[in-house]
Amino acid sequence: MDIKKYQRDLARFAAERDWDQFHTPKNLSMALAKESSELLEIFQWLTDTQSAAIKEQKEEMLRVSEEIADVFIYLVRLADKLNIDMEAAVARKMEMNSAKYPVELAKGNAVKYNRRKRRSG
Amino acid sequence: MDIKKYQRDLARFAAERDWDQFHTPKNLSMALAKESSELLEIFQWLTDTQSAAIKEQKEEMLRVSEEIADVFIYLVRLADKLNIDMEAAVARKMEMNSAKYPVELAKGNAVKYNRRKRRSG
């Protein structure tokens, strides 16, 4: 399914409930940040090993799936309310990232390019 | 483009840079929350009117588009690292939301169903 189909489905869902009055860009940015933080709560006290082992825990995985879906839903809604073409935005950002993190410089190094640059010169 | 295609493209991008060592579910949940919060900064001091008017400001809209793409990218990566089928997760959540917020009860009311229920008795 492509992203535009989700935008249409979620717009209809909100319209049927008369929720567009609540879905201002500002309010949606808050809901998005809130839902993203739910994922922090799941992982915050886990070691890296435990964090990888979560795949075997059915109940926790259901919870993660739900939170991921919530983030996606608010993200799509926010893009829709601002008439942003999410697929185009993602494509552009992926190109920017390719230019910003060339393989030969970024290999095995997660530090942001601009910070790396600032330090080296 | 469907979501699985993004998963594959982003997995390749990370593998080429040897970034899978950094992309633990825990770390990705942090990056996701951080990028979501960038959107808060854009809207935090704006009135609702100003927040709607942002559509006319080219520079701000570019910034919003970039942040939305960043959130999407980390979200897709997180789902991928946990072998979560994002499309299935979103479909399930949309069904849950339909059941949780029936049109006749949720119309014009943004309060969460469980809280509404708790209050009404």
Next chain:
Amino acid sequence: MDIKKYQRDLARFAAERDWDQFHTPKNLSMALAKESSELLEIFQWLTDTQSAAIKEQKEEMLRVSEEIADVFIYLVRLADKLNIDMEAAVARKMEMNSAKYPVELAKGNAVKYNRRKRRSG
């Protein structure tokens, strides 16, 4: 009560429960961000008028108070684990803010100084 007293009380609370193993700076930054986001949930669908009227709602105010306390507690713990003198850090930041936002330039203008500067020059 001064902040250092809170640091000591919270350090003892964690030590008694053998929680220092969980309270790495990284984990505490996650818990802090999570608790901050709980406040977003309270305000996300409210208009500015409703957001001001929350002062009259006893149940909501209790919830806000609890979340504010949670943020404070994790913030103090994080500072403590990194040996940061919070009072000195806040004093320094307040001086920086005074220099960054001089009254005559910042009056009635919430835009960040660096962004304002970038635009005007």
Next chain:
Amino acid sequence: MDIKKYQRDLARFAAERDWDQFHTPKNLSMALAKESSELLEIFQWLTDTQSAAIKEQKEEMLRVSEEIADVFIYLVRLADKLNIDMEAAVARKMEMNSAKYPVELAKGNAVKYNRRKRRSG
């Protein structure tokens, strides 16, 4: 210095700049969440060992101190705008936590009491 003194100093700082119009509880909750997330960015790609070693990195420590101060400043402002006595709120929460996490049950266990309870019973 006690927390009420910070409330007064920050209230005066905002009043001098005519910033109370921006400092609604809703807007302050956004600024608070944004600043908390800045700390995520600092720790997101670090291992636990690296996260502990940050204490030796002067530049990073300055950055952490600044972000901690920012979180504190917005937290105090939010409490002040809602007439919340932060010291009382923190004292009450610390008592609640003592009752919720008794030493003999919580020792070496970071899982939330309510979740632990749900599972065991």
